[in-house]
Amino acid sequence: xKPNGSICVAGYNFTLxxxxxxxxxxxxxxxxxxxLETPDDARKVYIxxxxxxxxxxxxxxxxxxxxxxxxxxxxTENGRWFLVYHPEHSHLQQQAQYNDQEKTWxxxxxxxxxQKEEVLHPLAYPMAPxxxxxxxxxxxLLLIHASGIIESGKGRIFAGFSGVGKSTMANIWQNNxxxxxxxxxxxxxxxxxxxxxxxxxxxxxxxxxxxxxxxHIFFPFHSPQNTIEKLSxxxxxxQLLAFTIHHxxxxxxxxxxxxxxxxxxxDITAAKLGVVPTSEIIAFIKTNE
Amino acid sequence: xxxxxxEINQGKTHFVxxxxxxxxxxxxxxxxxADFNQYxxxxxxxxxxxxxxxxxxxxxxxQNQILNEFEVEEENLREDLQxxxxxxxxxxxxx
Numbered sequence: 001x002k003p004n005g006s007i008c009v010a011g012y013n014f015t016l017x018x019x020x021x022x023x024x025x026x027x028x029x030x031x032x033x034x035x036l037e038t039p040d041d042a043r044k045v046y047i048x049x050x051x052x053x054x055x056x057x058x059x060x061x062x063x064x065x066x067x068x069x070x071x072x073x074x075x076t077e078n079g080r081w082f083l084v085y086h087p088e089h090s091h092l093q094q095q096a097q098y099n100d101q102e103k104t105w106x107x108x109x110x111x112x113x114x115q116k117e118e119v120l121h122p123l124a125y126p127m128a129p130x131x132x133x134x135x136x137x138x139x140x141l142l143l144i145h146a147s148g149i150i151e152s153g154k155g156r157i158f159a160g161f162s163g164v165g166k167s168t169m170a171n172i173w174q175n176n177x178x179x180x181x182x183x184x185x186x187x188x189x190x191x192x193x194x195x196x197x198x199x200x201x202x203x204x205x206x207x208x209x210x211x212x213x214x215x216h217i218f219f220p221f222h223s224p225q226n227t228i229e230k231l232s233x234x235x236x237x238x239q240l241l242a243f244t245i246h247h248x249x250x251x252x253x254x255x256x257x258x259x260x261x262x263x264x265x266x267d268i269t270a271a272k273l274g275v276v277p278t279s280e281i282i283a284f285i286k287t288n289e
Numbered sequence: 290x291x292x293x294x295x296e297i298n299q300g301k302t303h304f305v306x307x308x309x310x311x312x313x314x315x316x317x318x319x320x321x322x323a324d325f326n327q328y329x330x331x332x333x334x335x336x337x338x339x340x341x342x343x344x345x346x347x348x349x350x351x352q353n354q355i356l357n358e359f360e361v362e363e364e365n366l367r368e369d370l371q372x373x374x375x376x377x378x379x380x381x382x383x384x
Contacts (some may be wrong), residue, residue, distance in 0.1 A: 061321060234314035234330040237307065241316070242325035251305050254316065254323050258307040 003038040007123075008209070010187040010199035012135055013042035014105075018120070020049035022111050025119045029202040030128075033209055043135075045105040047122045051095055052108055054078050061249035063126075070126050073249050084127050094127045098134055105131065125204070132187065132201055133245055137253045140190035140260055143245040148186050148198045150212035151178035156285070157186060157198055158218050158273075159243040165220050168277045176282055181210045188214060188264065196268055216269050216289050219243070223274025226284040230271045237261050240270060290348035290371065293378040298342045300381040306339070313339055329380060334359060335373065348374070 003015040007030065015038045018024055024047065026034065054076040062072040071084040084094040095108040107127070111118045123131070129143075136143050146159035147170035158169045170183040182200035189197055196214040200207060219231075219239055231239055240261050246254055269289065275281055305323060307314040313336035315329040331339055334355070341354055352370060356363060 234307070234309050234312040237309055238314055238316065238325060238328040238330070241323075242328075246323055248318065248320070248322035251318060251321075254305045255307065258305070258314070258316075262307070262309050 003044075005034060005036050006038050006042055007033050007202075008035060009033060009132060009135075009201055010141065010189050010211070011191075012139070013039045014045050014131070015039070015042040016122075017044060017046045019046055020111070020120055022049055023117060023119045025114055025121050026123060027125065027128075027202065027204055028206045029204055030123070031206055033202045043103045043105065045107060045122070045131075047120060048106070048108045049111055049120060050108060051092065051110065054081070061247065063247060071130060082130060084130065087125060093124055094122065096127065096130075100138070103138075128202060129185075129245075133247060136187070136245070136260075137250075137256055140263065142188040142240075142257060142260055142264070143201075144186055144188055144240075145184070145243045145245070146186050146198075146217075147183040148181040148200075148212065148214075149173040149178040150181060151176075153213070154215045155181075155198060155212035156216045156218065156289075157188075157214065158220050159240065160220055161243070165222065165275055165277060169218075169220055169275065169281070172277065172279055172281060176279055179210075179212075181212050182207070190260075190263065196264055214268055216271070216285075218271055218273040218285070218289075220273045220275045223276065225274065226276055226281055227274030228271050228284070228288045230269065232265075232270075236265050236270045239272070240265065290374055293374055294342060294346055294348060294351065295344070296382050297374070297378055298344055298346070301339075301342065304381070308336065312336065315339070335377075338370075338373065338377075 004018045006013050006015045056074045056076055058075040060073040060075055063070045069085050070087060071082055074081050074083060082096040083092060086093045097106045107122045109120050109122050111120055132143055135141060144159055145161055146157045147166040148157040149170055151173060158166050160166055167183040170180045174180050181198060185201055187199045187201055189199060191197055197211045198214050199211040237258060241258060244257055303318050305316045311333040313331040317324045317327050341351060355366060
């Protein structure tokens with residue numbers, strides 16, 4: 001069976017095998033991550049049309065955005081499945097199963113009309129970030145809520161939840177000559193040469209794949225003056241883990257992520273950063289990091 | 290104290306534990322989700338006590354174990370250990 005192409009995220013390839021007669025569509029943000037190449041070392045993604053029926057034996061986990069169910073994990077007579085729902089309309093969007101032995105995804109989704117064609121949209125949000133998450137449970141990789149910039153060969157990320165100033169920090173640095181890798185979500189990856197880099201992932205808007213070497217991690221918060229508190233040991237691990245993405249259905253994942261975090265913090269400095277959002281923060285960081 | 294130890298030990302399954310250097314990071318799980326707002330870092334002795342807890346351990350046995358393992362005065366240990374076990378019980382079982 002010939003693959004139809006592949007997606008490359010943070011250097012990890014996913015080859016796509018369309019098992020239906022319909023074409024495939026992807027969100028705009030995937031355009032520059034898609035390729036016709038089909039690398040041998042890739043994870044495989046088999047895409048089928050329609051849904052299959054199975055009896056749910058146990059509900060294992062539900063991921064919600066406020067009260068909205070985004071996806072859930074269920075055990076069935078046919079193994080463990082992810083049921084992924086439309087983020088606004090709540091209808092079932094994908095049924096997906098991951099075989100961790102063969103590193104293979106099987107995704108079922110229904111055809112939909114798109115520009116006078118019937119197509120499948122197999123990785124429609126939140127399916128794709130779920131796949132990146134599963135990747136982090138197997139690799140030296142963390143998915144984190146953070147903005148990241150590169151300036152004069154030095155990469156810095158600013159981790160935190162909405163409202164702490166991730167985008168503001170990225171924009172301040174950009175206005176002073178830095179390049180933004182992404183201002184919301186990043187993958188932190190230990191490369192084969194032992195260095196750490198941060199990578200963007202496909203978003204809802206178009207952006208080319210970017211990455212940068214990781215030198216410093218900051219946890220910004222609003223403050224009446226610029227302050228810095230360097231972190232180390234278990235406190236630094238807990239702080240970084242707090243902003244990485246975990247799904248609670250398997251505590252082994254959290255243990256894996258905590259080991260990856262510990263490993264990362266042996267090489268990379270981390271600090272809490274009180275921020276007044278003006279360009280003076282740049283000189284403050286460079287002096288004190 | 291023995292009953293507190295028993296309850297703390299039973300509550301251990303609700304935590305993800307990560308040893309790092311001499312410290313131990315405890316992350317509580319609530320409804321299967323890690324609560325990073327409530328994490329606790331134990332120092333070397335705290336980590337030793339946490340690891341030493343098992344269903345049959347008694348307060349006296351734990352105290353003896355610590356006296357054998359660490360250079361501490363028995364009187365100081367008795368007072369500090371009681372405080373620590375009480376605080377650990379509050380943290381693990383009363384949240």
